[in-house]
Amino acid sequence: MTIIQEAPTPTVDPSNPNILRWKDIGLTLIYEFITEADEAAMIEAFHAQDPARDGKKRISQHFGHHFDYTTFGSVDTKFTPVPTYITDFLPRLPIQTYLPDQFTVQYYPPGTGIPPHVDTHSMFGEALYSLSFGSAVAMQFRMSGPNDARKMRLPKRSAQAESTEAPPAVPDPVDSREQGQQQLDEEQSPSWELILPPRSLLLMTGPSRYGYTHAIRPRKTDVIDGRTVQRRGRYSITMRTVRRGDEIGCDCAFPGELALTGDT
Ligand SMILES: O=C(O)CCC(=O)C(=O)O
Ligand SMILES: [Fe+2]
16 A cells, blocks of 8 residues: 655745745745746647547647657657747746757646656656646655666667667566565555646656656545645646767666656
8 A cells, every 4th residue: 555645845945935945855846937828828729739628538749859659768850849838938947057858748637647657767858847737736756666667668669779878777687575575665655745736837856856756646636735626627748858869878876767658
């Protein structure tokens, strides 16, 4: 059984109460990063391309360098121009030394979510952003362990075939008793949920980016400030920076990586 614990307490930026930081795990949440007018325009732009709102599945739109669900990397030959509703806010992202160049806009009808995963370490830069709009949602974090890495879904074909890098390592086999114990430990490793309000920007770096899985549980309600609240349609823009050539690879201290689910 998964143990749910209280979310750790953030530090509020002394000069801007809209900025919350969990410094030890590299997590930042910025409230009201976009205006309500921006939000309305983004929702309209999304549905101009994908009119359905009443489906039961998450819908994704890809901009910039596409994510390739067979390699968990990016496709260099597929580039979709990035809409101005995204490029307009890039100069306000908290990290300006490098900027995202891959954008996935997703619509989550109420009741849908995304399974626990760690976005690929080797293919994307450290900073991982999620801009939420349309509805609040709870994002669940859980420290990932070696068994999570073992469950990693390897790419169907290696994006590194053309590069000089070795393909992703297959985790060492372990004896089944040890594996069973680890599985138990991990199932019992506590998870906690963080409410992402509409118009907020989440930035994951360090441990929260590499050492924790993140997920959205598929359910119709969330508990916000002690009240059960119905989810409405929620949208997000996941922003990543594609690593290229020599930058592909990962020497971080965290165990393995879980690939994204390839269902979109
Ligand atoms: O919808 C979100 O906020 C996060 C989505 C996500 O984790 C991803 O696309 O990798
Ligand atoms: Fe993710």
